[in-house]
Amino acid sequence: MKILTAPRMDRCIGCHSCSLACARLVHKNLSWDTAGIRISSSGGLSTGFEARTCLACLPAPCVAACPTGAYSQRKGGGVVVKKSLCIRCGECARACPVDAVFLDHTSEPFVCIHCGRCVGFCPHDCLELTTAGGGKGGETASEGGGA
Amino acid sequence: MIRDHFRVLLVDLGTGRGRIENLEGRDAVAGGSGLAALLFGKYGLPERPWDDPEQPLIFTIGPLTGYFPLMSKTVCAFKSPYHDQYAESHAGGRSALALRFADYDALVLQGRAPTPSCLSVGSRHLDLKDVHYLWGMDLFKTGKMLRRMYKGAGHRSILRIGPAGENLSAMACINVDTYRHFGRLGSGAVMGAKNLKGIVILGDGSFPLPEGKEYARLFQEVYRKMTDTDMMEKYHNYGTPINMAILNGIHALPIRNLQKTSDPDIEGITGETFARDTLLRNAACAGCPVGCIHIGFVRERFMGENRYLYRQVSYDHEPIFAAGAMLHVTNAFSVLALLDTVEREGLDIMSAGVALAWATEALEKGVITTQETIVPLRFGDDAVYRVAFHHLGAASNEFYRLLGQGTMKAARHYGGADFACVLGQEMAGYATGEVFFVSQALGLRHSHLDTGGYSYDQKDKEPDVNGAVQFLVQDERARVLLTSMVSCLFARGVYGEDILADCLRSVGYKVLSETTGAVSSHVQKLRWRTRLRTGFDPRSVSIPKRFLEVETWRGPIDGAYLAALKEAYAGAILDLAREEREPGPQKG
Numbered sequence: 001m002k003i004l005t006a007p008r009m010d011r012c013i014g015c016h017s018c019s020l021a022c023a024r025l026v027h028k029n030l031s032w033d034t035a036g037i038r039i040s041s042s043g044g045l046s047t048g049f050e051a052r053t054c055l056a057c058l059p060a061p062c063v064a065a066c067p068t069g070a071y072s073q074r075k076g077g078g079v080v081v082k083k084s085l086c087i088r089c090g091e092c093a094r095a096c097p098v099d100a101v102f103l104d105h106t107s108e109p110f111v112c113i114h115c116g117r118c119v120g121f122c123p124h125d126c127l128e129l130t131t132a133g134g135g136k137g138g139e140t141a142s143e144g145g146g147a
Numbered sequence: 148m149i150r151d152h153f154r155v156l157l158v159d160l161g162t163g164r165g166r167i168e169n170l171e172g173r174d175a176v177a178g179g180s181g182l183a184a185l186l187f188g189k190y191g192l193p194e195r196p197w198d199d200p201e202q203p204l205i206f207t208i209g210p211l212t213g214y215f216p217l218m219s220k221t222v223c224a225f226k227s228p229y230h231d232q233y234a235e236s237h238a239g240g241r242s243a244l245a246l247r248f249a250d251y252d253a254l255v256l257q258g259r260a261p262t263p264s265c266l267s268v269g270s271r272h273l274d275l276k277d278v279h280y281l282w283g284m285d286l287f288k289t290g291k292m293l294r295r296m297y298k299g300a301g302h303r304s305i306l307r308i309g310p311a312g313e314n315l316s317a318m319a320c321i322n323v324d325t326y327r328h329f330g331r332l333g334s335g336a337v338m339g340a341k342n343l344k345g346i347v348i349l350g351d352g353s354f355p356l357p358e359g360k361e362y363a364r365l366f367q368e369v370y371r372k373m374t375d376t377d378m379m380e381k382y383h384n385y386g387t388p389i390n391m392a393i394l395n396g397i398h399a400l401p402i403r404n405l406q407k408t409s410d411p412d413i414e415g416i417t418g419e420t421f422a423r424d425t426l427l428r429n430a431a432c433a434g435c436p437v438g439c440i441h442i443g444f445v446r447e448r449f450m451g452e453n454r455y456l457y458r459q460v461s462y463d464h465e466p467i468f469a470a471g472a473m474l475h476v477t478n479a480f481s482v483l484a485l486l487d488t489v490e491r492e493g494l495d496i497m498s499a500g501v502a503l504a505w506a507t508e509a510l511e512k513g514v515i516t517t518q519e520t521i522v523p524l525r526f527g528d529d530a531v532y533r534v535a536f537h538h539l540g541a542a543s544n545e546f547y548r549l550l551g552q553g554t555m556k557a558a559r560h561y562g563g564a565d566f567a568c569v570l571g572q573e574m575a576g577y578a579t580g581e582v583f584f585v586s587q588a589l590g591l592r593h594s595h596l597d598t599g600g601y602s603y604d605q606k607d608k609e610p611d612v613n614g615a616v617q618f619l620v621q622d623e624r625a626r627v628l629l630t631s632m633v634s635c636l637f638a639r640g641v642y643g644e645d646i647l648a649d650c651l652r653s654v655g656y657k658v659l660s661e662t663t664g665a666v667s668s669h670v671q672k673l674r675w676r677t678r679l680r681t682g683f684d685p686r687s688v689s690i691p692k693r694f695l696e697v698e699t700w701r702g703p704i705d706g707a708y709l710a711a712l713k714e715a716y717a718g719a720i721l722d723l724a725r726e727e728r729e730p731g732p733q734k735g
Contacts, residue, residue, distance in 0.1 A: 013429050013431040013440075014430055014431055014433050015433065015437075016244070017370075023353065024356060028357060029354060029356060030354045030355075031353030032244065032248065032301075032302055032433070033246065033302060033353055038302075040302070041300055041301050048428075049301070081167055097181075104353060105351075123374055123438060
């Protein structure tokens with residue numbers, strides 16, 4: 001199973017293309033919130049950016065916290081979310097140790113599904129879809145990029 | 148959100164209350180520049196002074212903001228302290244996407260807050276907070292405080308002013324998200340006059356996208372053009388400072404208060420030098436994968452025993468021209484230190500640099516003395532300019548207070564108008580020739596971005612008054628369409644009229660997509676009418692003698708051509724403003 005990683009965030013320019021792509025292509029929204037990856041400045045623009053995205057925990061605390069079975073463990077790490085089973089309680093977001101689950105104002109959860117569709121929209125090659133348990137980070141070539 | 152009208156948030160700063168107005172006119176003015184002029188027509192008070200509390204401070208975005216790459220700019224419109232007339236200034240940062248996601252096509256601020264305040268708006272909140280404790284703080288400290296006081300890091304935009312805005316300097320800018328600015332014509336003083344230290348816009352809304360594949364396909368196509376082709380290379384590689392060496396090479400760079408147009412010392416402040424020696428990283432406006440913002444650093448030893456501090460400073464061609472070439476400061480790090488100082492004060496660097504260049508020459512010529520300048524200004528002396536920029540922002544004495552109202556205002560009082568480099572406002576960094584000088588002097592924003600006059604000059608055409616004026620009118624019309632969308636003008640090579648129409652259609656603006664030509668023409672006229680209604684007379688504009696003394700690669704400036712161009716362009720502007728009978732926007 002592939003998982004999304006953000007190994008080169010020190011290259012990030014804060015364009016939000018990844019978040020916008022996730023919202024647009026996965027969730028069919030225009031948004032920088034309702035996305036599986038969200039970018040924020042870390043203490044002001046002069047200190048760079050960080051990505052909030054699912055770290056593909058195994059086992060995932062959000063799965064344990066979900067009271068209705070809407071969240072289930074994804075093979076290789078991360079979660080599979082069945083929104084039809086979700087009661088908008090927000091426990092998943094509270095359980096996530098790295099704030100990777102976004103709740104909109106109705107408490108609908110949005111979390112990365114590790115599809116990698118954001119990767120090609122990063123102009124500085126910050127993101128990488130990699131094999132779960134395999135070598136994250138490093139200088140391996142990845143798809144996308146090309147600013 | 149796609150809607151056939153404008154959703155405008157009006158805030159009365161006197162009471163801290165707001166209201167939503169749904170305004171008709173989408174198909175007539177699109178948004179951005181067009182919407183700003185429409186709103187000024189509705190809420191502006193042409194006969195009353197710029198600092199009348201009821202004058203509106205307007206921020207607008209466009210129909211494509213956030214929907215496509217580089218649709219990432221915000222238009223700010225106001226009655227300017229610089230000339231007490233209608234003005235527009237544009238900035239990026241996160242302001243445009245934050246407004247989009249806050250779900251407002253425009254934010255209109257009226258009234259005056261009873262105490263120094265900060266306004267915070269989002270899709271589900273409106274809050275005016277007393278921040279008297281921030282008044283007097285420089286721009287950096289203000290930013291740190293506001294970041295701590297408000298939530299939403301990454302998905303908010305912070306607009307703030309420094310001491311210059313509080314002191315009502317006509318050169319005060321509004322800083323946007325640290326590295327971008329509503330720079331020109333004194334929007335910062337409008338915030339100051341309204342007792343508004345900051346505006347925090349939280350982009351906390353989301354909207355469903357159009358059904359079907361067309362939008363996603365078109366997005367992909369536009370995105371690819373912006374990132375995979377060489378079209379945008381110049382903006383993210385060396386960035387706009389690439390112009391420094393080019394203009395210096397063709398004797399078209401204003402140097403030393405425009406006493407020269409080329410100098411070997413410029414090698415120390417070219418885009419190549421900045422990139423090689425000072426560039427730390429790039430940054431981007433939200434929604435733009437190009438990342439044209441170039442950030443360098445200043446490093447200062449503030450104490451013995453190797454105690455250093457450092458700060459990050461964004462640079463572009465215009466700031467380097469103004470703080471470097473015009474002041475003959477030709478060391479890249481010295482220029483960055485000056486930019487840092489100017490930023491701290493919340494001044495527009497272009498006006499501030501050109502103003503001090505005039506003051507330096509005025510001091511050299513004995514027009515003024517150090518009693519006025521406080522410090523002995525001298526071309527090339529960056530240490531003394533750091534002090535002087537502070538005095539300009541602080542309005543430390545009557546001289547600096549008057550200079551902050553505009554170089555020509557000071558020159559009229561003290562003398563030295565012949566060598567004041569003012570084209571409507573302090574000049575931009577191009578001494579390319581007659582067409583640019585006339586374009587900036589008469590242009591609606593007095594900006595190098597009103598038209599491509601500097602580019603026309605470089606085409607080495609024979610003097611052709613009618614051809615040049617036709618170019619200026621048509622080029623302005625094309626740019627007005629982009630600034631009504633609101634696109635970054637760096638994307639003008641990608642966003643031709645056909646692609647814009649496709650983009651509009653793909654998100655549901657069918658009528659607008661079929662009438663872009665009529666819309667740009669209408670907005671162009673509407674803007675000029677708005678400007679003239681506040682007192683602008685293009686025939687009264689004069690171009691100081693210094694511009695006639697310039698020599699470019701083509702030789703001396705042709706004074707007769709310049710005068711004929713000015714007269715003809717003034718006539719064309721009056722013609723644009725005169726036609727009152729074309730169909731206007733519907734009333735809301």
